[in-house]
Amino acid sequence: MSTRKILIKGGTVLTFQKGSLVCEELDILVENDKISNIEKNISIPDVEEISANGMIVSPGLIDTHRHLWETAFKGTASNWTLMEYLNGMLGDIAPKMGPLDVYLGNLLGALEAINSGITTIFDWSHVMNSDEHAEAAIRALRDSGIRAKFGYGTPGTSVWEWFYESKNPHPQNAYDIKKKYFSSENELVTMALAIRGPEYSDLEIAKQDIEMGRDLGLQISMHIGGGVFGPKYKGVQKLDQLGLLGPDLNFAHGNTLSDADFCLLADHGCTLSITPEVELQMGLGLPATGKALKHNLTSGLGVDVVTATSGNLFDQMKTALQTERAIQNEKNYKRGDMSQQVALRDVDIFKMATIDGAKTLGMDQYIGSLEVGKQADIILIDIQKLGTAPSFNPLSSMVLYAKEHDVDTVIIAGNIVKQGGKITYQTTHELILECQVNATKIMGQLTSKTAVKNQ
Known part of the structure; x- marks a missing residue:
């Protein structure tokens, strides 16, 4: 079975490692579902590269x-x-x-x-x-x-x-x-x-x-x-x-x-x-x-x-x-x-x-921070957009300024589920419509007292 490799380059890595906060420009190499390397200027062949320039690279x-x-x-x-x-x-x-x-x-x-x-x-x-x-x-x-x-x-x-x-x-x-x-x-x-x-x-x-x-x-x-x-x-x-x-x-x-x-x-x-x-x-x-x-x-x-x-x-x-x-x-x-x-x-x-x-959740042995050997649950936050830029403090950008539209990339266990600001699931529009139709039917069955409260 071939190894899938993803290289996240040029971002500001923001994470806790062994109890200490790390905030510096580093590259992250993902192999299959795990993080295999974190350091500056990683360069390897046959890898799927994601540019993180101008972005925060954070644990999910x-x-x-x-x-x-x-x-x-x-x-x-x-x-x-x-x-x-x-x-x-x-x-x-x-x-x-x-x-x-x-x-x-x-x-x-x-x-x-x-x-x-x-x-x-x-x-x-x-x-x-x-x-x-x-x-x-x-x-x-x-x-x-x-x-x-x-x-x-x-x-x-x-x-x-x-x-x-x-x-x-x-x-x-x-x-x-x-x-x-x-x-x-x-x-x-x-x-x-x-x-x-x-x-x-x-x-x-x-x-x-x-x-x-x-x-x-x-x-x-x-x-x-x-x-x-x-x-x-x-x-x-x-x-x-x-x-x-x-x-x-x-x-x-x-x-x-x-x-x-x-x-x-x-x-x-x-x-x-x-x-x-x-x-x-x-x-x-x-x-x-x-x-x-x-x-x-x-x-x-x-x-x-x-x-x-x-x-x-x-x-x-x-x-x-x-x-x-x-x-x-x-x-x-x-x-x-x-x-x-x-x-x-x-x-x-x-x-x-x-x-x-x-x-x-009792899961810190394999998620929650960006460290070698942990699961590759990683997000990229664009801090060069209106609402986040200019950013002088990555921590405040994450906690006080960022919103969901600033989330550029989401990786879970090495699988890219959002990239370039777009979720990879293909039928979200149809899903929303189906939810709305079904929920509307249920709301129509509510007791009169509850129905009034929701108007």
């Missing part, structure tokens, strides 16, 4: 928490609180989703992510109404070419049965899904367990679900600390009392957790996914970015729901950064002080979007 961005199946319903939740979202999206829309609807939403969402430079995504899929729904979600992820963790969740058949102090255990079908679709760990799409946790299910059910995830040998993700649910249920403390905290647990949000909660999570090696835009909108509380960094809790960023926010991670980076700065500036102001320096720097957020995002 990592979205650690998103519900991809919702992609076809953009704007439906733009004015919703969390409770309205639970009732509208999980109560009204999810039960009407067929396997084809899930396939289309997942595929469109994954391609949207790729287009914006996201090479890895945690798909938290809580619309598992049947095995066919699960198969459709998995097939869409694989068809897109993205690297993904498929978080096998609960059915979306009744929000009241599954998300309000639920007494239903996680579907046992998880065992069959893993056996049928995830027999190998060496695939782009792997499996995780997306459980309700102690804020959405009975504590004993949460315990059973965690034990199932551990029996399956999977990472286990749940929502925690969302608005009043954090202090009401004290989920982290209760899981600790049961001896259930551990490095295989990933928590989304964490807005209203206490300092003691953050200490417990950090001490047990748990991870956190922060989704700042939707948290600010839906009343979950202020993003926990600063608290997570203060307690050395490994954390990544996520989009969460494109029904309410944009689908790129650039907006999440900027929102997380400026919100945390505002929180700390307000504290200084209330003390009568002017801030002498910013509370959070662009480098901290870039780290969360790359290597710490990989750590959050």
Whole structure:
């Protein structure tokens, strides 16, 4: 079998390597799915060369928490609180989703992510109404070419049965899904367990679900600390009392957790996914970015729901950064002080979007940074365009200026999936139209109360 070689020349490599930030002009050689060399002025014959002049060469961005199946319903939740979202999206829309609807939403969402430079995504899929729904979600992820963790969740058949102090255990079908679709760990799409946790299910059910995830040998993700649910249920403390905290647990949000909660999570090696835009909108509380960094809790960023926010991670980076700065500036102001320096720097957020995002998903041994031997998940950001140029700080260009239209090239496991600013998937226009037609039919079936809210 011949070796495919790609040489990325002349770009500014921006990455963490062994804990230190690298920002310099280097070439990168990719052989098959891995990075084989990084140095100046690489010159070899018989190679596919990509010019990166005037571009940032970065690890692919990592979205650690998103519900991809919702992609076809953009704007439906733009004015919703969390409770309205639970009732509208999980109560009204999810039960009407067929396997084809899930396939289309997942595929469109994954391609949207790729287009914006996201090479890895945690798909938290809580619309598992049947095995066919699960198969459709998995097939869409694989068809897109993205690297993904498929978080096998609960059915979306009744929000009241599954998300309000639920007494239903996680579907046992998880065992069959893993056996049928995830027999190998060496695939782009792997499996995780997306459980309700102690804020959405009975504590004993949460315990059973965690034990199932551990029996399956999977990472286990749940929502925690969302608005009043954090202090009401004290989920982290209760899981600790049961001896259930551990490095295989990933928590989304964490807005209203206490300092003691953050200490417990950090001490047990748990991870956190922060989704700042939707948290600010839906009343979950202020993003926990600063608290997570203060307690050395490994954390990544996520989009969460494109029904309410944009689908790129650039907006999440900027929102997380400026919100945390505002929180700390307000504290200084209330003390009568002017801030002498910013509370959070662009480098901290870039780290969360790359290597710490990989750590959050337990994948940092092979993605999250540009290093020899790691998987070739690489993006090129054009910083010679209106909106990014002239660039005097590659970090700020990535975190504060770049958008999806600045993403020139995306490579996942050595496969070029976007080049010259154009995604390589050939039928995106037809996919969008099909999603729109199917979603419109579902929206037409909504209850009158929910329909009014979406007008």
